[in-house]
Amino acid sequence: MQTSTRDRIVVAAARLLQRQGYVGTGIKQIAQEAQATLGSVYHFFPGGKEAVAVAALRHGSEKFGTLLRESLDEADDPAEAVTACTRRLAGDLRASGWTDGCPVTAAALETLGTDSEIQRTCAEALNEWEGLIRDKLLRGGLSPEDARDLASTVLSALEGAEVTAQVNRSEEPLHAVGRQLARLVRSYEVRVETAWSPPLRPR
Amino acid sequence: MQTSTRDRIVVAAARLLQRQGYVGTGIKQIAQEAQATLGSVYHFFPGGKEAVAVAALRHGSEKFGTLLRESLDEADDPAEAVTACTRRLAGDLRASGWTDGCPVTAAALETLGTDSEIQRTCAEALNEWEGLIRDKLLRGGLSPEDARDLASTVLSALEGAEVTAQVNRSEEPLHAVGRQLARLVRSYEVRVETAWSPPLRPR
């Protein structure tokens, strides 16, 4: 038993929340999947199911964040970087049998009405991811205003395409937004190497 | 009591599924919200909870479809039509207190692993909506290939922006994709009226 019980609980809960949502996932199921007992779960998480979920969502958020960061670093050009994201997401999604999509969306949608910690955790995750994309765009030379708007759009499109791909059990939606987002991003980039008279920028 | 009991059940179930997902919504809650009794629910839907959900999702799908159609008809220009969509979605979302987003996403995500009728119903809804957008783009003069790719992207972006807007309780994500999608769509349109030498099309 190399991994701690707590970690096993968090990892198992993250996977189950991603696949079945918050209400669809039982504490006992989490314990079983983590090869832990109910006592252990409540020992590490006295806050009960919600506390487990928050920890699991944070874990999933970080994992997805590094996946995003890695994909974005695959290319210097922001447009290519975005398609690298969609390619990676599509591959992982297919490999999981279309079940492991965004780690927070399901839980987020189920707890919309409430003002639970879960809600806040999901919102934080989305904003953090958007920040990653925005930074990439800024490094690519976009203006702060353009980068903000575009990053928000890219994240929304990724989220939506992930859902669409899962429901249709197809990589196509992700590849489509990959192509279109690349085109959109390119429309912002200052292409100094092109032939058609780039606008002169005052030094 | 002007509306039939069956209709009240479907409408109530649709609203609850939209807000709380499939597992989060109980049959008894549906009955109560619809001012019907459990007996009535099982009388009209011998298939039980899943049958109610399928009918409700179909209802929600149609309602969202007409909303989409109306928005798209607000402008002849496809780019403007898309921003009309995001504007309408943003307004409705705020008006509902950020709770009434896409009527099928929550249920779709919860039932991903299964091969239930619910899954299929959600997939049908998404594809139908994508068809509406594609037709609009085609009417706008885009090539079939471009229209297909773009329609898929637009729908994904709308779905994702809706979720992001709900989680952040803000219209901004929707407006951002509205702006960006308009720019993207415009990049495909043949602008005969612009000054910078439009490509000559053989008559």
Add this chain to the structure above:
DNA sequence: ACACCTCTAGAACGAACGCTCTACCCAATG
């Protein structure tokens, strides 16, 4: 040796779940 603390183990509780069942109301039909 003992007490102490972290962690494991699972029985048990009340509440809520989806669903089945019987009983009843009431308008239409013979």
Add this chain to the structure above:
DNA sequence: CATTGGGTAGAGCGTTCGTTCTAGAGGTGT
């Protein structure tokens, strides 16, 4: 008037839910 059948009403079934509780295992410090 009696009968039928669509629709209403809700008690109750077995199961599962999240949570609480007590009991014990295993290691550490004194």
